Amino acid sequence: MQTQKHDFGESLARSRRHVLQWTGGAVAALALFGGSLPNFGISQALAADLGEGDIGILNYAYALEQLEAAFYTKVIESPYGDMSDDEKQILTDIRDHEVEHRDFLKGALADKAIPDLEVDFSAVDFASRHSVLETARTFEDLGVAAYNGAGKLLESGDYLLQAGRIVSVEARHAAAIRDLLQPGTVAFAGPEVVDMNGLDGALEPAKVLAAADPFIVTPVTTSSIK
Amino acid sequence: MKFINNTTVIGALDPDLVSRLVTNRRGLFTKAAWSLGALASAPMILAAASNEVFAQSLPQQIVDTLNFALTLEHIEDAFYRSALDKDFIPHEHKAVFQHIGLHEAAHVAFLSGALGAAAVKRPEADFTAGGKYADVFSNFDTFLTLSQTFEDLGVAAYKGQAGNLIENDDILTAALQIHSVEARHAAQVRRIGGKKAWDGAFDEPKTKEEVLAAAQPFLKV
Numbered sequence: 001m002q003t004q005k006h007d008f009g010e011s012l013a014r015s016r017r018h019v020l021q022w023t024g025g026a027v028a029a030l031a032l033f034g035g036s037l038p039n040f041g042i043s044q045a046l047a048a049d050l051g052e053g054d055i056g057i058l059n060y061a062y063a064l065e066q067l068e069a070a071f072y073t074k075v076i077e078s079p080y081g082d083m084s085d086d087e088k089q090i091l092t093d094i095r096d097h098e099v100e101h102r103d104f105l106k107g108a109l110a111d112k113a114i115p116d117l118e119v120d121f122s123a124v125d126f127a128s129r130h131s132v133l134e135t136a137r138t139f140e141d142l143g144v145a146a147y148n149g150a151g152k153l154l155e156s157g158d159y160l161l162q163a164g165r166i167v168s169v170e171a172r173h174a175a176a177i178r179d180l181l182q183p184g185t186v187a188f189a190g191p192e193v194v195d196m197n198g199l200d201g202a203l204e205p206a207k208v209l210a211a212a213d214p215f216i217v218t219p220v221t222t223s224s225i226k
Numbered sequence: 227m228k229f230i231n232n233t234t235v236i237g238a239l240d241p242d243l244v245s246r247l248v249t250n251r252r253g254l255f256t257k258a259a260w261s262l263g264a265l266a267s268a269p270m271i272l273a274a275a276s277n278e279v280f281a282q283s284l285p286q287q288i289v290d291t292l293n294f295a296l297t298l299e300h301i302e303d304a305f306y307r308s309a310l311d312k313d314f315i316p317h318e319h320k321a322v323f324q325h326i327g328l329h330e331a332a333h334v335a336f337l338s339g340a341l342g343a344a345a346v347k348r349p350e351a352d353f354t355a356g357g358k359y360a361d362v363f364s365n366f367d368t369f370l371t372l373s374q375t376f377e378d379l380g381v382a383a384y385k386g387q388a389g390n391l392i393e394n395d396d397i398l399t400a401a402l403q404i405h406s407v408e409a410r411h412a413a414q415v416r417r418i419g420g421k422k423a424w425d426g427a428f429d430e431p432k433t434k435e436e437v438l439a440a441a442q443p444f445l446k447v
Binding site for chain 1: 318319321322325326328329330331332333335336381384385388389392395398399400402403404405406407408409410411412413414417422423424426427428429430431
C-alpha cells in the first residue's frame with residue numbers, strides 16, 4: 001500500500017494530456033448555492049480547480065469521493081429510524097471505503113489536491129430510508145459510470161490500475177444498495193444501468209459533474225480548455 | 227465508437243429469443259454474429275462485418291488480451307447455461323442467475339464480435355474440476371462457491387488487463403464497462419451466499435498467469 005501510494009504520487013508529474021475540454025471559458029459554472037449547509041468541508045466556498053491531464057482526472061475522482069464520503073458519514077451519524085443491522089453494517093462499510101478512497105486520492109495528489117469541497121445534502125431526507133438509499137444508488141451508479149468514462153482519459157497505466165481498484169468496489173456498493181431497494185431482483189445490475197451488450201455505464205466528466213452539481217457548493221472549475 | 231453499438235449481435239434480438247439462446251445447451255454464440263446469421267437483422271450483419279474489419283487492424287497485444295477475456299467469458303457463460311439447464315437453483319434466486327447468465331452470454335457475443343475471425347474457440351470446461359466439485363450443478367452451495375469464484379476472478383482479471391488496452395480508448399472503455407458488471411455480479415452472488423459484497427475498500431488485480439492458474443482446474447486439457 002505504502003509503495004503503491006508512492007508510485008502513484010510520483011508519476012503525477014508525468015501526466016500531460018488536457019482532458020477536461022469544456023467550452024465556455026475558464027470557469028465552468030458548477031456552483032449551486034444551497035440554503036442550510038452541513039458541517040462538511042470549508043465554510044468559505046473556495047473554487048476547486050481540478051487541474052490538467054491525469055491530475056485533473058484524479059482531482060475529479062477525488063471530488064466524487066469527497067462527496068460520497070461526506071454523504072455516508074452523515075448517513076451513519078444520523079441513521080434513519082428503521083435502519084436494520086444488516087443495512088447499518090453495509091452503510092458503515094461503504095462509509096469506511098469512501099473515506100479510504102478519498103484519503104488515498106488526497107495522499108496521491110498531495111499538494112496538487114483540490115481543497116475540501118463544501119457539500120449540500122439539503123435535498124436528502126436523512127430520516128427517510130428511501131431518500132437515503134435512493135441518493136446512495138445515484139452516487140454509486142454515478143461513481144461507476146464516472147470511473148468507467150474516465151479510464152480512457154488517463155495517460156498513466158498506474159493511475160488506470162488504481163482507478164480500477166476503486167471502481168469495482170463502487171460497483172459492488174451499487175449492487176448492494178440496489179438490492180436493498182429491490183431485494184432479490186435483478187436490480188443489482190438492472191437494464192437501466194447495464195445495457196443489452198452487458199455493459200455498465202460510462203460517462204464523460206462534464207456529464208458526471210453536472211449530475212453531482214446539486215450536491216456540491218464549491219465551484220468546481222477547470223482551466224484546461226483545449 | 228467503432229463497435230460499441232446497441233444493434234450489434236445480442237442487442238438486436240428480442241428478449242425472449244435471447245433467453246432461449248442463453249438457456250440452450252450448445253454454444254450458439256461462439257462464432258458471434260456469423261452463427262446468428264439466419265436470425266440476424268440487416269444492421270446486425272453490417273455491424274458484424276465492420277467488426278471483422280476492425281479486429282483485423284487491432285494490435286496483437288489487444289487481440290491477445292481480448293481473447294483472454296473471451297476465454298473467461300466463455301467459462302462463465304457455459305457455467306450459467308449448464309446450471310440453468312438443471313433444476314436446482316432455488317426459485318427465489320433463479321432470476322438473478324438468469325440475469326447474470328444473460329450478461330455473460332452478451333459479453334461472449336460482444337467480444338467475439340469485436341475479435342471476428344481472431345476470436346478463440348470456446349474451451350471445453352469441467353466444472354466439477356475433476357470431481358472436486360462433483361455436486362456443482364445439484365448443490366446450490368457448491369454452485370454459489372464457484373459462481374463467486376468466477377465473478378471475483380473476472381473482476382481481478384479485467385483489472386489486471388486494463389493497462390494492456392490503454393492505447394485503444396473504445397476497447398478500454400468497453401472492458402471497463404464489463405469489469406464493473408462482473409463486480410455487480412460478484413456482489414450479488416456473495417450476498418446471496420450470506421457474505422459481504424466486498425473484501426475491503428480496494429479490489430486487487432490478478433495477472434494473466436494467476437487467473438489462468440485459477441481457471442485451469444475447470445478447463446479440460
